[in-house]
Ligand SMILES: Nc1ncnc2c1ncn2[C@@H]1O[C@H](COP(=O)(O)OP(=O)(O)OP(=O)(O)O)[C@@H](O)[C@H]1O
C-alpha cells in the first residue's frame with residue numbers, strides 16, 4: 101500500500117508513537133495522521149494496538165515515546181482534560197458511563213450547563229434530547245444508564261462525545277452492538293460532522309462498514325503500521341490479507357448437518373418483555389435470533405437461562421419439564437449463556453485469564469475438596485490457543501487485555517462448560533475477521549457434536565452466513581422463523597418491523 | 601525489577617524494616633520471648649481479621665465483630681458456670697459461643713442477600729444489638745469466678761508457644777488453603793470482583809455471601825472465647841472498637857475495600873506490622889497517646905505504599 105497524496109491540511113499528526121506494557125510492545129513507532137473533514141479508519145487484529153493509540157490521543161494513558169502535533173504544533177496531551185481542551189473527543193470501546201447517573205447527566209458529565217454555579221437541569225435535559233434525536237433515538241434522558249441495553253449505552257456514549265464541540269473525534273468500535281438502522285443514523289451524523297470539517301478516526305472490525313464511511317485506512321499489526329491506503333484503491337480481500345497476514349477464502353464456513361431430535365422447546369413464554377413466545381431448538385442445529393434492538397432477544401435468552409423471572413410459560417429440555425430458577429440451575433441442566441455485555445455481566449476483571457475461563461466449569465475441575473489447578477491451567481491454555489487469545493500467559497489479569505481478546509475469554513468460558521444448549525448473545529462483537537472465522541468453525545464443530553446453538557447477532561450477514569434457521573422477534577413477540585434457504589435480509593427486516 | 605520485588609514483598613520489606621529499627625533501639629526486641637509475646641498480642645484481632653478478609657473480599661464489611669466478641673464472651677462464661685461437670689460445661693460454652701457467632705453471621709447474610717440491605721447498615725445494627733445484649737444479660741457486671749482450668753485455653757502454652765498463637769496459625773493456614781485451593785474460595789474472589797458476572801456464571805452468590813458472614817461471625821466468637829479465657833472473666837465491654845483495628849489490619853495487608861483483591865497472607869503481615877509497631881513503642885516506653893498517633897501515621901504510609909506499588 102502506498103501513501104496517497106494529502107491535499108487537505110493535517111490537523112493531527114502522531115509521530116513515532118510508542119507504548120510499552122509489561123510483556124508487550126503495544127505500539128512500536130507508529131505514525132498516524134488526520135486531515136480536517138476526513139474519516140480515517142484504523143483496522144487490525146485484536147490486540148494490534150488500535151485502542152492504545154486512541155487512548156494516548158485522548159490522554160487516558162501516557163505514551164512512552166513519540167510526538168503529537170495538532171495543526172503542526174507540538175502539543176502535550178497528558179490528561180483527558182487537556183485532550184478535551186484541545187478539541188479531541190473520544191468514544192471508548194469499553195464504555196466510560198456512570199451507571200447510577202441518568203442519560204442526561206452522563207451526556208453532560210464534566211460539561212454541565214450551569215447558571216450561577218447551579219446546574220441547569222432543564223437545559224441539560226434539552227441538550228441530551230436534541231442530540232439523541234439527531235441520532236434518531238428516543239431514549240428518555242431522565243432514566244439511569246444502568247437500565248439501558250448495551251446498544252442504548254453505545255448510543256449514549258456517542259451522544260456524550262457529540263455534545264462537545266470537537267475538531268477531532270475518535271470512535272472505537274461504535275457500531276459493535278448496533279443494528280443496521282442505528283448504524284445508518286450514526287453514519288448520517290458522521291457525514292454531517294465531516295462536512296463541518298471535523299476530522300474523524302474510526303475503528304471497526306466490520307470491514308463492509310469501512311468501505312461505506314471511511315476515506316483512508318491504516319492497518320496495524322502487532323503494534324506497527326502495515327500501511328495506509330485510500331479505500332478506493334483497496335478491497336476487502338487485500339485488507340484481510342494486510343490485517344491477518346493471510347487470505348480467507350470464504351467469510352462464513354458452513355457445514356450441512358442432518359437435523360437431529362428436539363432438544364429445547366419453549367411454549368407461550370411471558371415475561372415483562374416477552375409475549376407468548378414459542379420456539380424449538382434441535383440438537384446439532386444453529387438457530388439465529390434476529391430482531392431490532394429492544395425486540396426481546398436478550399430477554400428470551402436470559403429467561404431460558406434462569407437469569408430473569410418468568411411470568412408464565414413452559415419449557416422442555418429433552419422432553420422433560422425445565423424450570424430454571426437461577427443461572428446455576430440452568431447450567432446444571434446443561435445450558436450456557438454468553439452475555440452481550442462482557443464487562444458488566446461477563447468478566448471478573450481482576451482475575452486471571454485462566455480463572456475467568458474456568459469459572460463456570462469448576463465443578464468438573466474439582467478433585468475432592470480442591471480445584472485441580474494443573475488441569476485448570478491445561479484446559480484454559482487449550483482455549484487460549486484455539487481462540488488465539490493474545491496475552492503474555494494464562495496467568496495474565498484480564499483487565500489488561502484488548503477488547504476483542506476479552507470477548508474471546510468469555511467465549512472460552514462457555515465453550516469449556518460442555519453444555520447441551522449454548523446461547524451466544526453477540527458472540528463476535530469486537531472480534532477480528534481472522535478469529536471470527538475460527539469461531540464459526542468452533543460453533544460448527546459444536547453443532548456437529550450434537551450441541552444445540554442459539555446465536556443472537558445484530559450483524560445480519562453473519563446470521564445468514566452461519567445459521568440453519570433464523571427466528572425473528574419484534575416487540576417481544578415471535579413474528580416468524582425462516583429456514584436457511586428462505587432467509588434474506590429483506591424478509592428478516594420485514595418480520596422484525598411487523599408491528600412498527 | 602525493583603518494582604517487581606516491591607510488588608511481591610512490599611509489606612514484608614516494610615515489616616522487616618520496622619523490626620530492624622526496633623531491634624537496634626531495644627535489645628530486648630529480638631528475643632524469642634518478646635516475639636512470642638507479639639504473636640500473642642495480635643492473635644485475638646488477627647483471628648477476627650481472617651474472617652474480615654473473607655467479607656471484604658466480597659466487597660462487604662462486618663462491623664459487628666467487636667460486639668460479638670463481648671456477647672460471646674459473656675454468654676460462654678455464664679454457661680461455663682452452669683452446674684455441670686467441668687468438661688461438659690466447657691464443651692457447652694464453646695459450642696454455644698461459636699453457634700451464637702455463626703448465627704449472627706447468618707442473620708447478617710440473610711438481610712444482605714435476601715433484602716438487599718447494605719452490609720454496612722446490617723452489621724452496624726448487629727453491632728449495637730450485640731453490645732446491648734452483652735450488657736443486658738450481665739446487667740452490666742463482669743462474669744467472674746470461672747473454673748481455673750478455663751484460663752488455660754487463652755492463657756496457657758503448648759510446647760512453650762501461647763495457645764492463641766497456635767490457634768491463630770491454624771486459622772490462617774486453613775483460610776489460606778480455602779481461599780486459594782477450593783471452589784468456595786474462588787467464588788469469594790469472583791463475587792467481590794463482579795457479583796452479577798459471578799451469578800451469571802452459575803455461582804450461588806447468596807449462599808456464598810451468607811457463608812462468608814458466618815465465617816466472620818464464628819471466628820469473632822472464637823476470639824471472644826479466647827479473650828474471656830485470657831482475662832478469666834466475661835466482660836460486656838470487651839472488644840470495643842475491635843472492628844476498626846481489624847479492618848485496618850486487613851486493608852494494610854493489601855485487601856481492597858472494593859472487593860476481589862487481597863489475601864490472608866497480606867492480612868497476617870498487616871496484623872504483624874501493626875502489632876510489632878505497638879510492641880516496639882511499648883518497649884521504648886512511648887506513651888499510649890503518642891502511640892495512637894504513630895499507628896495512624898503508619899497505616900497511612902502502608903496504604904500509600906500499596907497504592908504506589910499498584911501503579
Ligand atoms: N493496561 C494494560 N496492561 C498491559 N497490557 C495492555 C494494557 N492495555 C493494553 N494492553 C496490551 O496492549 C496490546 C494492544 O491493545 P489494544 O487494546 O490497543 O488492542 P486493539 O487493537 O484495540 O484490539 P481490539 O481489536 O481487541 O480492541 C494488547 O496486547 C493488550 O493486551
Ligand SMILES: [Mg+2]
Pocket residue numbers: 150151152193272502503504
Ligand atoms: Mg480495542
